[in-house]
Amino acid sequence: MKALQLHPKDNVIIALQELEAGTSIAINDKTYTVTEKIPAKHKFLAEDLQTGGLIYMYGEVVGSVSQSMHCGQLINTSNTVHASSPYSYQGYRHQWEAPDLSRFKNRTFKGYHRTDGRVGTANYWLFIPTVFCENRNLDILKEAMLENLGYSISNPYKDYVAHLVDAYNNGQTLSEFTLDNPIRPTERRLFKNIDGIKFLRHEGGCGGTREDAQMLGKLLAAYIDHPNVAGATILGLGCENLQLQLLLDELKQRNPTLDKPILHFEQQAVGTETMLLEKAMTGTFNALIEANKIERQEAPLSKLVLGVKCGGSDGFSGISANPSIGYTSDLLVGLGGSVLLAEFPELCGVEQQLLDRMRNPEHADKFVKLMESYGQAAEKIGSGFHMNPSPGNIKDGLITDAMKSNGAAKKGGNSPIVDVLDYTEPITHTGLNLVCTPGNDVEATTGKAASGATLILFTTGLGTPTGNPICPTLKIATNDQVATRMKDIIDFSTGGVISGQKSIQEMGEDILELCIKTASGEIVPKAVQLQQDDFIPWKRGISL
Known part of the structure; x- marks a missing residue:
């Protein structure tokens, strides 16, 4: 498969591989011809749009075009700006059924x-x-x-520097040599x-x-x-x-x-x-x-508290890794466990979806107030949620905050939201909880652990060496290429979803198995092995 349309309402199509100008793509009985080169992970229009026309992805508004555009054109920061739909609490409007739990019934961790x-x-x-x-x-x-x-862990880089010093003292040309298993506990x-x-x-x-x-x-x-x-x-x-x-x-x-x-x-x-x-x-x-x-x-899986986070996201994050751990999240909630979804700047554009999943009006009111006060504080200093995508995100196809957020929110699965927690507030309800943190990788993981996450799943498409001092953090790659290239920091790849070798459901189940082994101490995440004990308190100033 060369390209993908995520939702019938979408008017953009995602390139799963680089598409040359003139390439024709058939999707759902329609054929589209791209008019320029479309890099892998980027999107092209599936219809003509006039200036101000809305762009839909995941079935939601993720941006608008700043100029008239034709079907088959690449959308990028020069022709597209952030846009999202208004939101308000309209009561609980969500239907959810737990996935098949038979594989994990009566399972435990140590x-x-x-x-x-x-x-x-x-x-x-x-x-x-x-x-x-x-x-x-x-x-x-x-x-x-x-x-x-x-x-302590070994530091072979001392040997590397000693090699350079010896070469310099002996008048030799400085050269590289292979480090044998660089880091060892x-x-x-x-x-x-x-x-x-x-x-x-x-x-x-x-x-x-x-x-x-x-x-x-x-x-x-x-x-x-x-x-x-x-x-x-x-x-x-x-x-x-x-x-x-x-x-x-x-x-x-x-x-x-x-x-x-x-x-x-x-x-x-x-x-x-x-x-x-x-x-x-x-x-x-x-x-x-x-x-x-x-x-x-031994302990039941209902005792697990899973924090879900993404960083160094790419155009595949919302297609492979995030929905995969979203299925893991639904499995755990179905088993009586808990999930923490945070990064409020990366929930911009999905507020209505989340509000519809809240039974308690007080939780909805708290979520709206936290989102609005956070956004207003950012705007007061000349910033805003719309400035959230990083240069790396944009380069790899995430060109608006709403586009990034709709993919990021997939990590939380589809279960009802049972509570909304402010920064450092402890989890008190089992199920899916929202936690107010920045999107910043370390500030977010620091906040998740503070609210009680006992295991963190961290998805990345570009590669991020993040960990936490007290919460084992598993790095989940969105594609096989980054998992191979950065194998020293990546624990698991969901690239099989992109290639079509595995479904979201199969991948989500495999990730839960990985969680059980990690929670039992049978698998030690790369971040723990490398002592990536990242800890940054949020001062409640503006951090996106």
Whole structure:
């Protein structure tokens, strides 16, 4: 198949491979002839349009033409602008039936059970600074502890630089040499049931606004409370905006019955840096001995909380990877589990679809207010959701935000929306939840984990090396080419959907199998192996 029309209402056709000018394409008893070269993943018009004419894709408005255009022409940023339909809550107007669950009935995963009933897919210990002033101490602890406790990874690039130095000193021509398995985790972990020690380095906690400090406190409390976390060591200075007690108060408000070990030290109260680090290391080591006693046990799939995210998206994202994990999402919801769909700038243009899936008017009102206030704040500084597509998105066929958003929303599947969460708010209802975050890869994954995602599926068409400190992140490619070219960061490819070798349903089931193995610790995602512990707090300023 050379091209695809996604919906009968669509007046654009997607090129699945490069089409030369003059190529004829037959779709649904109609034949179209392209009038210019159409790169793979890009779109051409299926009808003539006058200036201002609307472009439909996925059956929705995704843009309008800024000049008169003819059938067969390539749509691009020079002739197309962002456009989307108005929206309002009109009550629940959605019908959904769970997919066939027989393959996964009574299936389980092996997770870490917490006393409050939640189940983690990993067991991490956290080191958290209340302020950036403690980042140096965090770096010292990281260097000292990871190596000796068996959590460090090899760094063959040191050998590479040594090779370059030797060549230079010997007057030889600098040349490349092959790195043998560049990154390898150590195999001598002291604590077998502690999956890692993570350091949440950040640049906040003082300066800025008090609101920034309070939001950071909520975020750090969410990470400590997370089911993938065994306990935490907090380092404070003493005079910062984010006072230690403020963080502890946020933690108590979030989970009044939390019984995890929480160690905390303030440098100005303890004294010297040496004394602070000694106390932190000794206390943490003793706590790790206790935390190591918990072991993985069987848990129903209903205990999984799946965060779905896309980044480095391409023209195939909304065709292969996103709808595939959307089917995975529907399977998990049907099994009683939960899914978090975020990235509010990338829900622009699909608001009505989402509102129609909300039974609760309060959730709809909250969603509209969050979307409108976010969009207005962006416009006040001369930006807007319409400026969301990145240069990489545009180059690969996603030329308007509504076009990108309609494909991005496919990650959430088709089940009803049970709740709308603001940034850092915890999930309390099983099913599909919306979470207010930016579209920015790391800010979004940071926010998903804060709301309780215990596993993240991250789709990419261009290749994105993103991970999270506490939430195992699986990278799902939209096409086989990027999966092969960037095999060191990609875990799974949905390219079979594009080639026609697999259906969306088959691919979605395969991805759920991958999730079960990852949640059980049988598969370690590439992002975890590479220690891609990306963590960026959102200050609620404008970030798209």
